[in-house]
Amino acid sequence: MKKKKQSPSGKVLRITQFGNPILRKKQKKIPAAMLRTRTFTALVRKMFSTMHAANGVGLAAPQVGRDMSFAVIEARKTKLRPDAAPLAKTVIVNPRIISHSRKMEYDWEGCLSLESVRGLVPRYKEITVECEDASGKKILRKLKGYHARVFQHEIDHLNGILYVDRMDDMRTLVTQKELEKRV
Ligand code: NI
Numbered sequence: 001m002k003k004k005k006q007s008p009s010g011k012v013l014r015i016t017q018f019g020n021p022i023l024r025k026k027q028k029k030i031p032a033a034m035l036r037t038r039t040f041t042a043l044v045r046k047m048f049s050t051m052h053a054a055n056g057v058g059l060a061a062p063q064v065g066r067d068m069s070f071a072v073i074e075a076r077k078t079k080l081r082p083d084a085a086p087l088a089k090t091v092i093v094n095p096r097i098i099s100h101s102r103k104m105e106y107d108w109e110g111c112l113s114l115e116s117v118r119g120l121v122p123r124y125k126e127i128t129v130e131c132e133d134a135s136g137k138k139i140l141r142k143l144k145g146y147h148a149r150v151f152q153h154e155i156d157h158l159n160g161i162l163y164v165d166r167m168d169d170m171r172t173l174v175t176q177k178e179l180e181k182r183v
Contacts, residue, residue, distance in 0.1 A: 013050045013064040015112050022062045023113055024160040027069040029094050035136045044091055044134055047072045056112045057087070058150050060157030063113050069094045071154035075146070080108065080118075080183060084146050095131035095155050098140075100124035107146070108179060109153060109163045118179045120172035121163050123149045 016022060034040050043066070051059040051072060060071035075087035101124050109121045126144040129151055133139055143151050153163055167173070 011046055011049070012053045013046050015050065015054060015059075015063055016065055018114050018162060020065075020113075022065060022067060023157070023162065025062065025067060026160050027060075027062055027158045028067050029069050030132075032132075032136045035093065035132070035134060041134070044070075044072060048074065048089065051112070054112050058154045059112060060154050062157055062160075069158045071095070071157060073150055073154060075150060079180065081146065087147050087150065091134040092129070092151070092154065093132040093134065093136070095129050095151075095158065097124075097127050097152070097155060098130045099128045101126040105145075107149060109149070110176065111153070111163055114162065114164065116176050118174055118176055119164060119167045120169065121149075121153075121166050122168060123152045123166070127151060129155070 030040075047059050047061070047064060050064060051057075051074065055078075057075040057078075058071055058073045061068040070091060070093040073087060073090040073092065075084060077084050077086065103125045104122045105125050106120050106122050108118045110118045125148065126142070127148045129141045129143065131139060131141070141151075156163070156166070164170075164173070
């Protein structure tokens, strides 16, 4: 039996892998009354722990088996992204992209639900997202570059879309090990 990794801030949740139907569903909007409940706050905390333990920069509710429209995000510099600007702990609830640049750019993406592989994915360079925070406050965020990419990836999860659906050349799909050889 494999021992599950534990993080200091609590239990780690099981991450659903591609093929699981929940990853292909449009997620349910979260009613305001559910936010700020103890159950919701605890789930958010566990999702951050799970994401940290798995070395991810984002984790959407369907990836831990919850049919709910929210995701957690936090990014630091990584081996593959030594120049990435850090992105502070963020919870996005019922998010939607309300506008985006016409320009797109390609970069590598991975996903905790598609273990050990990476692919080149085109994303909008700039986006404006409308969402709520964990307390239900409406927020409007303008994002660009890597941050815009992470948000687009997570918002896609809430609409049943995986990054491989956005790739236009499946030949760029590589294992993480192979990609690390290139940097
Ligand atoms: Ni993902």
